[in-house]
Amino acid sequence: MAKIIDGKKISGEFLEKLGADVLSLKEKGIVPGLAVIIAGNNSASRVYVRNKIKICTQLGIHSESYNLPEDVSMPELLELIGTLNKKESIHGILPQLPLPSHLDEREVIAAISPKKDVDAFHRENVGAIMIGEYNFLPCTPAGVMELLRAEGIPAQGKNCVVVGRSNIVGKPMAMLLLHENATVTICHSKTKDLPAICKTADILICAIGKAKFFTGDMINPGAVVIDVGMNRDENGKLCGDADFSSCEPVAGYITPVPGGVGPMTIAMLMKNTVTAAARRFAQD
Ligand code: GUN
Numbered sequence: 001m002a003k004i005i006d007g008k009k010i011s012g013e014f015l016e017k018l019g020a021d022v023l024s025l026k027e028k029g030i031v032p033g034l035a036v037i038i039a040g041n042n043s044a045s046r047v048y049v050r051n052k053i054k055i056c057t058q059l060g061i062h063s064e065s066y067n068l069p070e071d072v073s074m075p076e077l078l079e080l081i082g083t084l085n086k087k088e089s090i091h092g093i094l095p096q097l098p099l100p101s102h103l104d105e106r107e108v109i110a111a112i113s114p115k116k117d118v119d120a121f122h123r124e125n126v127g128a129i130m131i132g133e134y135n136f137l138p139c140t141p142a143g144v145m146e147l148l149r150a151e152g153i154p155a156q157g158k159n160c161v162v163v164g165r166s167n168i169v170g171k172p173m174a175m176l177l178l179h180e181n182a183t184v185t186i187c188h189s190k191t192k193d194l195p196a197i198c199k200t201a202d203i204l205i206c207a208i209g210k211a212k213f214f215t216g217d218m219i220n221p222g223a224v225v226i227d228v229g230m231n232r233d234e235n236g237k238l239c240g241d242a243d244f245s246s247c248e249p250v251a252g253y254i255t256p257v258p259g260g261v262g263p264m265t266i267a268m269l270m271k272n273t274v275t276a277a278a279r280r281f282a283q284d
Pocket of ligand 1: 095
C-alpha cells in the first residue's frame with residue numbers, strides 16, 4: 001500500500017505562504033500581474049487557463065486573459081507579446097500550449113522577455129537551468145521537486161528514471177533531479193526494454209502521455225511513482241500515465257491524477273509570477 005501524495009493539500013499550504021509574499025509586495029505598491037494567452041478552442045487548454053486565472057484571483061494576483069481566434073496570425077500574436085513585454089502591470093506572460101499548428105511555438109516563446117517568461121521555456125532561461133543559475137524553474141518539474149521536498153523524500157543518490165523527454169517536462173525534470181545529486185536515466189519511445197529500466201527506479205517520473213501505460217509489474221517495490229500524465233481513459237475519466245490500481249499496491253508513494261502534480265504546477269506558476277514581480281521591483 002503506497003502513501004498517496006496529496007498535491008492538493010501540499011499546493012494549498014504552498015499557496016498560503018505565497019499569499020503572504022503577495023501581500024508584502026502589495027504593501028510596497030506592487031501587484032503581481034500575469035497575462036495568459038490562449039489561441040483557438042482546445043477544450044483542455046481552456047480548463048487549464050480557467051484554473052490558472054481562478055488561483056490568481058484567490059491569491060490577489062492581477063490576471064489578464066487574451067482569447068485569440070484559432071486562425072490568429074504570427075504577426076498578430078507577436079505584436080500582442082511585444083505589447084505585454086512593455087506593459088508595466090504585467091510581470092508574467094504565458095502562451096498556453098499547444099498553439100494552433102500554423103503558429104511557430106519556438107518563435108513565440110523566443111519573443112517573450114526572459115524576465116517575464118514564467119514558464120521558463122525561453123532559451124535564455126533553459127540555458128540558465130542547465131548551469132544551475134536560474135530565476136524561474138519550469139512549473140511542472142518544479143512542482144514535482146516541491147512534492148518530494150514536502151514528503152521528505154531526498155533525491156540524492158537515488159536512481160531516478162524519467163520517462164519522457166519533452167522540453168516542458170522530461171528534460172528539465174532530469175536536470176532538476178541531477179542538481180539534487182540523483183542518478184538520472186532518461187527514457188523515451190526508442191528506449192529498449194523500458195519495463196526493466198523502470199523497475200530499477202527508486203523514483204519513477206511518468207511523463208509519457210499515454211493513459212495507464214505504467215503497470216504494477218514495472219514498479220520497483222517501495223518506489224516513489226510521480227505521475228505527470230493527464231489523460232482520459234476509455235470511459236472519458238481523467239487518469240494519469242500510471243495505472244493507479246496496479247501501481248499503488250507495489251509503490252511506496254504515488255501521486256494521484258487528478259490531485260497530484262497538477263495543482264503543484266499551478267502553484268509554481270504563481271510562485272514564478274510573484275518572483276518576476278519582486279525582481280522587477282528590486283530593479284526599479
Ligand atoms: N500546456 C501544458 N502545460 C503547459 C505549461 O506548463 N505551460 C504552458 N504555457 N502551456 C502548457
